[in-house]
Amino acid sequence: MSSEWMEYCIDELKADKASSIAIGPFGSRMKSDCYVESGVRVVRGTNLTSGREFSGEFVFVTSDKAAELGGANLDPFDLVFPHRGAIGEVGIVPDDGEQYVLSSSLMKLKCHQKKADPLFIYYFFKSDAGRFELLKNSSQVGTPGIGQPLTSLKGIRLKLPLIEEQRRIAAVLGAIDDRIALLRESNATLEAIAQALFKSWFVDFDPVHARFRGEQPAGLAPEVAALFPDSFEESELGMVPKGWRVGAFGDVCARIESGGTPKRSVPEYWGGGVPWLSSGEVRNPIVFDTKETITDLGVRESAAKLWPQGTTVVAMYGATAGEVCLLAKPTTANQACCGLIPKSQTRAFMFMCARRERVALASKSSGSAQQNLNKGLIEGHSLVLPPNEVLNAYEESVGALLDCWIANVQQAQTLAALRDILLPRLISGQLRLPEAKAMVREVQE
Numbered sequence: 278m279s280s281e282w283m284e285y286c287i288d289e290l291k292a293d294k295a296s297s298i299a300i301g302p303f304g305s306r307m308k309s310d311c312y313v314e315s316g317v318r319v320v321r322g323t324n325l326t327s328g329r330e331f332s333g334e335f336v337f338v339t340s341d342k343a344a345e346l347g348g349a350n351l352d353p354f355d356l357v358f359p360h361r362g363a364i365g366e367v368g369i370v371p372d373d374g375e376q377y378v379l380s381s382s383l384m385k386l387k388c389h390q391k392k393a394d395p396l397f398i399y400y401f402f403k404s405d406a407g408r409f410e411l412l413k414n415s416s417q418v419g420t421p422g423i424g425q426p427l428t429s430l431k432g433i434r435l436k437l438p439l440i441e442e443q444r445r446i447a448a449v450l451g452a453i454d455d456r457i458a459l460l461r462e463s464n465a466t467l468e469a470i471a472q473a474l475f476k477s478w479f480v481d482f483d484p485v486h487a488r489f490r491g492e493q494p495a496g497l498a499p500e501v502a503a504l505f506p507d508s509f510e511e512s513e514l515g516m517v518p519k520g521w522r523v524g525a526f527g528d529v530c531a532r533i534e535s536g537g538t539p540k541r542s543v544p545e546y547w548g549g550g551v552p553w554l555s556s557g558e559v560r561n562p563i564v565f566d567t568k569e570t571i572t573d574l575g576v577r578e579s580a581a582k583l584w585p586q587g588t589t590v591v592a593m594y595g596a597t598a599g600e601v602c603l604l605a606k607p608t609t610a611n612q613a614c615c616g617l618i619p620k621s622q623t624r625a626f627m628f629m630c631a632r633r634e635r636v637a638l639a640s641k642s643s644g645s646a647q648q649n650l651n652k653g654l655i656e657g658h659s660l661v662l663p664p665n666e667v668l669n670a671y672e673e674s675v676g677a678l679l680d681c682w683i684a685n686v687q688q689a690q691t692l693a694a695l696r697d698i699l700l701p702r703l704i705s706g707q708l709r710l711p712e713a714k715a716m717v718r719e720v721q722e
Contacts, residue, residue: 282438282706287386288431290393296348297387300360300427301379306346312336317343320351320370321380322363329369329399329454343378349385351377354395356386356402358411360426365412367402369395384426394440396447397704401435404701410435438706446703449713453696456721460689467682468562468632471675475629478505478671479661485509485518501674504667517661524662526631526655529623533656535593536610537580539571546575551583552606556592556613559600562632563686564590564608571609581609582616587624589617589631591638593650599639601631605683615655622668625675630660695720 291297301307307319316337324331343350351357353372359365361382370377379385388395401407414429416422423429437443477483484494488507493499506519514523527533536554539546549572558567576583584590585607592600594613610616619627631638638658642650695716702708 281442282436284434284436285392286431287433287435290386290389290398290437291431292387292389294387297389298385298427298431299348299379300384301381302346302349304381307338307381309336311338311342313339316340317376317378319380320357320368320377320383322359322361322366322382325357325359325363325366325368328458329451330371330458331368338378340376343376346378349379351379351385352387354388356388356395356399357383358386358402358430360384361420361422364415364421364423365408367399367407367411369399384430386430391440393437394443394447396451397437397443400447400450400700401704404704406701406705407433407435436706442710445710449710449717450696450700450703453692453699453717457689457692457696460685460692464563464682464685467678467685471625471629471678472633474671474675475626475633478667479626479630479663480633482509482518501670504664504670512661514659514661518663521661521663524660525657526617526627526660527657528662529620529627529660529668530656531618531620533618533652534582534584534616535580535652536582536612536614536616538611539575539579539581543575543578546571546579549573549575551576552608553581554590554602554604554608554610554614556594556597556600556611559590559592559597559602559614562602563605563683564602565605565687565690567608576609580612583607583609584616584618587619589619589624589628591615591617591631591650591655593642593652593655595649598642598650599635599637601628601635601638603628603679603683605686615650615652617655622665622672625672625679626668628679629675634658691720 288298314337316339318335319338320331323333324335326332351370353370355370357368357370357379359382388398402411410433414424416424484497484502484505485507487494488502488505494502494505508519509516510519512523517523549570551571551573552567553569553571554564554567558564571581575581584604586604588604590602590604590610592598592613593615617627617631638650638655641654699708699713699716703713
């Protein structure tokens with residue numbers, strides 16, 4: 278570590294402004310009956326995630342109420358920490374023109390601009406070392422909380438380089454997070470496009486309505502438009518395009534299977550090179566890597582099945598019942614997951630249809646203690662099915678979007694892994710900036 282790195286406590290790094298380290302209002306000053314439909318955003322622990330950006334639903338108070346709360350008001354680049362509940366997390370207030378105020382379970386730090394770069398300090402607290410400092414005075418009895426939260430925060434010690442070096446280090450890490458955020462925004466756009474086309478073709482039947490009116494369907498090449506009929510007919514699901522039929526997921530899949538779990542008591546089954554998906558991980562729309570892996574022997578000697586890339590997976594049990602993901606590479610799963618292995622021309626249709634049907638699938642779950650789906654309910658879920666040539670056209674239109682989405686997820690995961698490698702080494706001075714920048718360039722090339 279460079280000799281220019283010096284040790285400070287957080288209390289020495291706060292701004293000169295009053296209430297630069299402050300705790301949120303006591304509960305009696307921030308009751309739920311203070312909330313209004315819009316106004317000043319109240320930052321809660323649920324708004325802090327693994328990224329820099331706030332997420333989730335906000336609650337609001339009026340400007341007058343916020344003014345009453347004094348030091349609980351937040352400025353851009355203030356750091357916020359839960360002292361109760363989601364302890365160990367950290368957020369940084371964005372410079373987005375919105376007004377924010379602390380909830381009763383959070384505390385804040387405003388950095389002295391000549392001593393500490395707020396983004397550098399943010400990344401310190403995202404590191405294992407920083408998280409340890411936040412948690413070392415915590416209690417896990419009942420609701421997790423930090424004893425004497427402001428005293429604990431003020432007393433945290435860390436080593437810092439000169440402010441210019443802090444900013445350069447934070448800029449490298451921030452650029453990685455910016456790129457990850459951009460990839461995620463791109464993926465949200467890609468899914469919106471794919472879902473809009475699915476809704477137009479298979480829910481609203483826009484091309485059929487256009488042809489019924491004697492018009493050319495908007496945005497479709499003549500040869501694609503010709504694949505759609507120009508009239509409707511009655512079905513058990515209502516009016517559907519003529520020649521289309523009512524079917525089920527089972528009709529557009531090569532097979533539908535539930536997963537399985539190798540015996541935990543056999544160590545030779547675990548820790549291999551085969552991804553093994555749990556139902557909780559199905560919340561991620563595209564799945565590359567899983568928390569656990571199994572061996573080839575574990576696959577052969579258990580009910581687990583290796584599903585191919587492009588399989589749509591539906592979670593069947595508990596809180597995630599009805600959630601849907603797409604496998605970006607061959608993967609196994611536990612028995613709480615159902616794999617819909619597509620036919621060659623139905624990958625995009627299956628995935629987008631299942632994503633759209635999540636609420637309907639979840640509503641079919643049953644069970645007294647835990648709400649569950651089963652393979653039969655999923656396999657028999659009713660759908661309006663077009664002819665194969667329309668499925669082929671949708672795959673040709675949307676397949677490239679899916680491939681781009683998958684590539685973006687892979688790049689975002691690679692960048693996140695690199696950030697997690699660089700983070701502790703950069704904020705401790707163990708890695709020089711030129712070396713870090715070279716590693717970033719290598720990943721992005």
